[in-house]
Amino acid sequence: MWQALRNELHPRGFELVTVGLDTLGAAGCRAFIEAARPAHPSLIDRHHVLADLFGVINIPSSVWIDETGMIVRPAEAAPAPPRAPGSPPGFAPPADLPQRMREIMAEAAKIRRDTAAYHAALRDWVEHGAASRFALAPDEVVARSRPRDADRARGHAHFALASQLEIDGHHAAAIAHFREAHRLVPESWTFRRQAWSLEKVGDGPLARFWQGPDPARPGAWPYAGDWLADVRASGAENYNAPWRP
C-alpha cells in the first residue's frame, strides 16, 4: 500500500525511504523486502540509529523531510494508506492460530490509527510544500521531537551495546543491556519489541511475533514485560499518541 502511494506521488517530487529496524539485519528483513520488491530505497538499521538520530520509539512511524533537508514533521505514528475500494481483503488468520496470537491480534486491532487525517495531511504537504499547514516550523519540529534527558541518552547507549553483543553471539550479555535500555527509555516500544523478538518461540513464521514467555518454559522469560502484558497495561488505545495536525 505504501509502495502504491509512493509510485503515485514520485512524479511529483516525492520519495519514500523505508528502514527496517532489526538487530538481525538483512537476515531478519530480507523476506519482507524481497516480497515487496520496492522501487524506493529500502535500508537496514541494525542498531536503531533512527532512534538515536530522529527519536523513533515505535513502528511504523515516519519523519517528513523537505527538499532542502529540513525536517518538517518529527517522528510520529504512520498509519498505512487507506485501502482502495474493491481491493482484496487483508491478512486472514489461519484457523489453527495459537490463542496468544489471537489475543495479540485482538489488541492490535484496538491500536489508534489516524489514517484519514494523516494521509490527507501527507497529500497536502506533497501538493503545497512549505505552504502546507502540516509542514511545521523548525522550532515546533524540535519541540515535538522526543524528550531526551541523561537517562534516556544512557538507555540508547545500552541498546546499541546490547544489539552489538547479540550480533557478536553474546546473547546472555545482550539481555542485561536490553533490560537497562528498557528501564531508561520506558516509552520506546521498539527497544522492547526488538529484544522480545530475539527470544524466539519455536522456529515457525510466528517465532518472532510471539513476543512473550514460551508456554513450555515460562520461567525462562528474561524480561519484565511482554507484548501482550505491556499493551494491556498501558491500553492498546494509548499505544500511539493521537495524531496532531
Next chain:
Amino acid sequence: MLLRSLQLPRREFEAGTGWQFKPEGACRGDACIPLRAPVGDPVDVAAVAAAIGMPLVGAPEHGLWALGPAAPNARALASAEAPELALPDLDGNTFHLSSLRGRKVLLYAWAPY
C-alpha cells in the same frame, strides 16, 4: 556509537559523534564546551565523554563499549536540519539520505517483528 577500544583515533571520534575538537574546546555547530585538558590523538574516550556529558557504557569482558547520543537541548532533535543518515540496503550498499535533496522524503521506520 560503538567502540572496540577506549582509545579512538581523533578523526573517528569526530566522525562518529559529530563533536569536533577546536582550540576553544569540543564543538558541535556553534556551541563549544571548554575542555580542561587538551585532547590527544588517539582520544581518551572515557575522559572526553565525561567532559562533554555523553553517556559511556561498556561490556569490557567482551571488549565493547557504546557512547550514547548527545542531547544538548534535552530533545531527540538538536535542530530541524535532518542529520545525515547512512545505512546499507539488502545488498550491503550504503545509501545516504542527503542524496535525496531536491525531493520531499518520507522516512519510514518498520520492523519484521
